[in-house]
Amino acid sequence: xxxxxxxxxxxxxxxxxxxxxxxxxxxxxxxxxxxxxxxxxxxxxxxxxxxxxxxxxxxxxxxxxxxxxxxxxxxxxxxxxxxxxxxxxxxxxxxxxxxxxxxxxxxxxxxxxxxxxxxxxxxxxxxxxxxxxxxxxxxxxxxxxxxxxxxxxxxxxxxxxxxxxxxxxxxxxxxxxxxxxxxxxxxxxxxxxxxxxxxxxxxxxxxxxxxxxxxxxxxxxxxxxxxxxx
Amino acid sequence: xxxxxxxxxxxxxxxxxxxxxxxxxxxxxxxxxxxxxxxxxxxxxxxxxxxxxxxxxxxxxxxxxxxxxxxxxxxxxxxxxxxxxxxxxxxxxxxxxxxxxxxxxxxxxxxxxxxxxxxxxxxxxxxxxxxxxxxxxxxxxxx
Numbered sequence: 001x002x003x004x005x006x007x008x009x010x011x012x013x014x015x016x017x018x019x020x021x022x023x024x025x026x027x028x029x030x031x032x033x034x035x036x037x038x039x040x041x042x043x044x045x046x047x048x049x050x051x052x053x054x055x056x057x058x059x060x061x062x063x064x065x066x067x068x069x070x071x072x073x074x075x076x077x078x079x080x081x082x083x084x085x086x087x088x089x090x091x092x093x094x095x096x097x098x099x100x101x102x103x104x105x106x107x108x109x110x111x112x113x114x115x116x117x118x119x120x121x122x123x124x125x126x127x128x129x130x131x132x133x134x135x136x137x138x139x140x141x142x143x144x145x146x147x148x149x150x151x152x153x154x155x156x157x158x159x160x161x162x163x164x165x166x167x168x169x170x171x172x173x174x175x176x177x178x179x180x181x182x183x184x185x186x187x188x189x190x191x192x193x194x195x196x197x198x199x200x201x202x203x204x205x206x207x208x209x210x211x212x213x214x215x216x217x218x219x220x221x222x223x224x225x226x227x228x229x230x
Numbered sequence: 231x232x233x234x235x236x237x238x239x240x241x242x243x244x245x246x247x248x249x250x251x252x253x254x255x256x257x258x259x260x261x262x263x264x265x266x267x268x269x270x271x272x273x274x275x276x277x278x279x280x281x282x283x284x285x286x287x288x289x290x291x292x293x294x295x296x297x298x299x300x301x302x303x304x305x306x307x308x309x310x311x312x313x314x315x316x317x318x319x320x321x322x323x324x325x326x327x328x329x330x331x332x333x334x335x336x337x338x339x340x341x342x343x344x345x346x347x348x349x350x351x352x353x354x355x356x357x358x359x360x361x362x363x364x365x366x367x368x369x370x371x372x373x
Binding site for chain 2: 001002005009037038039041073074076079080082085127177178179180182183198
């Protein structure tokens with residue numbers, strides 16, 4: 001349930017909002033019914049993005065708290081487990097900084113100067129809220145959100161221009177499908193993510209309907225090939 | 231297999247309602263917190279001895295992006311009505327406007343419709359109401 005739900009948010013953004021990995025959705029307005037998200041609030045504008053660590057470690061630059069705005073939220077893995085809090089309750093304590101999200105099984109040296117987060121899975125997602133402080137406008141919160149940067153570590157010397165999309169007026173369908181498409185989404189997850197011990201029984205059940213997770217060896221081969229290609 | 235997914239939806243919906251009914255936020259009212267963490271106050275629902283599959287399923291059936299830990303000083307809370315004043319399940323287009331009318335000004339902000347009108351058990355979420363403000367307005371039975 002948590003995995004399919006976050007996967008549909010990712011797929012919904014890619015299919016309807018025109019972003020791909022490392023593109024950032026920054027709402028200039030608070031949510032309306034067009035934002036079809038479970039438990040969304042309409043008090044703080046959202047900032048969200050998705051990435052895939054199969055392409056290597058990811059750098060996320062979070063701006064420091066200003067007098068007008070502060071950002072907070074969670075980074076989650078493919079099972080929607082919170083792997084890092086960001087903002088005043090996170091490692092940066094509201095002072096901002098660079099987070100480095102490291103894929104499972106990554107063996108290369110990890111550079112200094114980052115808040116390092118080891119992700120148990122490949123596909124990660126985040127949702128932050130850009131909070132207006134006293135006297136600040138929605139425009140302030142939006143401009144603050146646009147200071148976020150995300151790029152792969154391999155691009156750190158010359159990061160690409162950051163892509164932002166403001167989906168305030170766009171329909172964003174994210175609710176899980178409760179029909180046959182549910183199984184396709186489930187397959188798209190288990191065929192990519194490493195299997196954790198706690199999930200082996202469930203993987204056995206999925207195998208009974210022909211859905212086999214990629215073995216760890218196969219995943220290692222795929223990851224190695226991707227890193228070599230970079 | 232298609233039927234299995236539909237069955238799963240109804241099962242989760244029923245579990246969600248049962249959970250809300252057994253965790254009312256106020257006495258005499260049909261509201262419940264939408265965030266009910268596991269015993270470690272986190273949201274992975276993995277304990278030393280088991281995985282709380284139903285608790286996890288229901289929590290992620292209702293929402294997304296939970297914090298690492300939800301302590302009593304958490305900055306955000308979400309309250310969801312789970313029944314109308316007579317205890318009847320909320321249904322889009324039937325008794326949902328009644329639930330809206332009962333939302334008292336200033337106690338919380340109605341923020342999003344979780345499901346389409348016509349779905350069973352439409353949830354209204356209230357967000358960012360500081361707990362002390364909410365508690366100060368605890369209703370009494372005769373209210």
